[in-house]
Amino acid sequence: MIITNIPLVPGKKIVEHYGLVSGSTVRAKHIGRDIMASLKNIVGGELKGYTQLLNEARNEAIKRMVLQAEKLGANAVINVRFSTSSITQGAAELYAYGTAVKVE
Amino acid sequence: MKYVPKIPDGDVNVPKESILKTFLFILFTLFIIIYLIYLLLGFFTDIIVKKIPWQYEKILVYKYFLPEKDRDIIKKEKKLQKILNGLVKYTDMKNRDFKVRIYKTDEKNALALPGGDIVVFSGILKIIGDDERKIAAILAHELGHYAHRDHLCAIGRKLILTLILTFLTKTDNQASSLFASSLDKIQLKYSRDQEKKADLYAVDLLYKRYKRIKEMIEVLNALSGYEKIPKYFSFFSTHPTFEDRIKTIKKYAKRKGYRI
Amino acid sequence: MDLYILLTLVILGFSSGTIAEKIHYNSIKKRETELINIPAVTSGDFIDEEKEIENVYFLDGACVVALDYFKMFFAEIKKFFGGRIQSYETLLDRGKREAILRLKQKAREKDVDIIVNLRIETSTIGQSAGKKKGFGCVEVFTYATGIKYKK
Numbered sequence: 315m316i317i318t319n320i321p322l323v324p325g326k327k328i329v330e331h332y333g334l335v336s337g338s339t340v341r342a343k344h345i346g347r348d349i350m351a352s353l354k355n356i357v358g359g360e361l362k363g364y365t366q367l368l369n370e371a372r373n374e375a376i377k378r379m380v381l382q383a384e385k386l387g388a389n390a391v392i393n394v395r396f397s398t399s400s401i402t403q404g405a406a407e408l409y410a411y412g413t414a415v416k417v418e
Numbered sequence: 419m420k421y422v423p424k425i426p427d428g429d430v431n432v433p434k435e436s437i438l439k440t441f442l443f444i445l446f447t448l449f450i451i452i453y454l455i456y457l458l459l460g461f462f463t464d465i466i467v468k469k470i471p472w473q474y475e476k477i478l479v480y481k482y483f484l485p486e487k488d489r490d491i492i493k494k495e496k497k498l499q500k501i502l503n504g505l506v507k508y509t510d511m512k513n514r515d516f517k518v519r520i521y522k523t524d525e526k527n528a529l530a531l532p533g534g535d536i537v538v539f540s541g542i543l544k545i546i547g548d549d550e551r552k553i554a555a556i557l558a559h560e561l562g563h564y565a566h567r568d569h570l571c572a573i574g575r576k577l578i579l580t581l582i583l584t585f586l587t588k589t590d591n592q593a594s595s596l597f598a599s600s601l602d603k604i605q606l607k608y609s610r611d612q613e614k615k616a617d618l619y620a621v622d623l624l625y626k627r628y629k630r631i632k633e634m635i636e637v638l639n640a641l642s643g644y645e646k647i648p649k650y651f652s653f654f655s656t657h658p659t660f661e662d663r664i665k666t667i668k669k670y671a672k673r674k675g676y677r678i
Numbered sequence: 679m680d681l682y683i684l685l686t687l688v689i690l691g692f693s694s695g696t697i698a699e700k701i702h703y704n705s706i707k708k709r710e711t712e713l714i715n716i717p718a719v720t721s722g723d724f725i726d727e728e729k730e731i732e733n734v735y736f737l738d739g740a741c742v743v744a745l746d747y748f749k750m751f752f753a754e755i756k757k758f759f760g761g762r763i764q765s766y767e768t769l770l771d772r773g774k775r776e777a778i779l780r781l782k783q784k785a786r787e788k789d790v791d792i793i794v795n796l797r798i799e800t801s802t803i804g805q806s807a808g809k810k811k812g813f814g815c816v817e818v819f820t821y822a823t824g825i826k827y828k829k
Binding site: 419421423424425428431432433435437438440441444445447448 | 692706707710711714715717724748752755756758759762764765767768771775792
Binding site: 328329330331332333334335336337338339378381382385386387414415 | 419420421422423424426427428430431
């Protein structure tokens with residue numbers, strides 16, 4: 315599966331397109347991580363727990379989007395965009411969407 | 419390029435498993451975890467508290483003031499003190515000094531404060547009158563709390579409860595308040611057990627002192643008329659119902675062969 | 679007493695929420711099938727250059743979704759353990775699909791042939807959920823350009 319964030323797949327010609335595909339997830343870390351994060355707030359720096367959380371969530375969203383594209387018979391998703399929303403604290407809501415296409 | 423209309427499978431973004439099942443499962447697990455933490459910590463407080471020497475307990479106590487007393491109350495206090503001293507001789511707490519204080523209020527209760535101050539509310543004295551043995555029943559019950567170090571255990575447990583709750587309510591949400599109130603219920607159960615134990619201690623003590631425990635039951639009977647909580651809500655109360663307490667005492671007396 | 683109010687709200691939220699969700703999903707799936715002939719893509723390169731363009735429209739669709747007590751409560755206890763918060767996932771999914779469908783509905787009214795450069799944004803209105811006061815609601819906003827070819 316080819317994923318790009320530009321409207322084409324360089325070097326390949328798009329033959330068919332299937333419209334919008336999307337993947338989304340809402341994820342949270344367990345409370346221990348939250349507490350560690352609030353402690354880390356004192357000294358600043360990278361919050362490894364939350365970096366990991368967001369990475370996991372993003373990967374999950376991409377995975378679902380790709381799954382949707384595969385079910386349509388596509389072999390590439392182009393022009394992928396991400397969107398985040400904050401419906402609750404301490405959780406990551408990630409949404410990935412793109413156009414499912416078939417390339418040569 | 420041409421468009422091929424196909425309906426994307428939207429279900430990939432929707433959880434497959436039943437939400438209710440997951441919900442009940444995590445709710446149950448969480449309750450058990452919190453309950454276990456509480457039990458474990460409570461168990462340790464009980465052990466630690468029993469090891470705190472009597473002298474230190476007095477240091478722990480914050481100094482408090484009771485309002486000015488009139489001559490009547492001072493006279494009554496002296497009388498109660500005499501009864502108390504008579505009781506203490508029969509316990510294994512002879513080296514501790516207990517003081518009786520009367521607090522003027524309509525509340526029908528008595529308290530065992532850390533440090534050895536027994537506060538008797540004048541409301542309760544009004545009901546039970548001047549009978550020495552009846553007053554002794556109340557004092558014996560409070561001495562029971564001291565013998566089991568209940569006042570310290572209660573403080574220790576409350577402390578742990580507060581700690582767990584602060585930890586939970588860090589997120590400041592409804593779920594935490596649910597756990598808070600359920601923990602409170604557990605705490606109340608513990609409190610009721612303490613009261614029962616203190617009652618039984620009082621029965622033993624009264625029997626040693628007066629060779630009869632009839633007054634203890636009479637006092638509880640008299641107080642039961644003033645019961646504030648309806649019977650079915652005893653789950654939410656710090657004390658068992660008077661009816662329950664009398665039943666427990668009668669059963670205990672029968673087993674021990676005390677004359678009622 | 680607070681406990682009982684909370685429990686009632688949770689049960690109420692669960693029962694009514696589940697029914698409403700089922701109805702909503704059925705309606706979403708029906709409309710998605712109806713509107714499948716209008717392609718929606720995320721880039722502008724899908725415009726057929728051989729055809730003459732008659733008109734260009736700016737299209738948008740919005741949907742505000744709010745939590746019920748069950749969903750909120752579920753999320754709050756799930757947060758102790760971490761992992762996926764299933765109750766929010768369905769809610770956001772519904773919101774998004776509804777917003778896209780509204781956009782497509784507008785496109786059909788204007789007889790649009792292709793929707794290009796679709797974008798989806800979300801924003802929180804009021805307070806985010808998880809606080810004692812205020813309730814969580816999220817607005818999903820979609821916008822795109824609709825192209826109508828000359829026939």
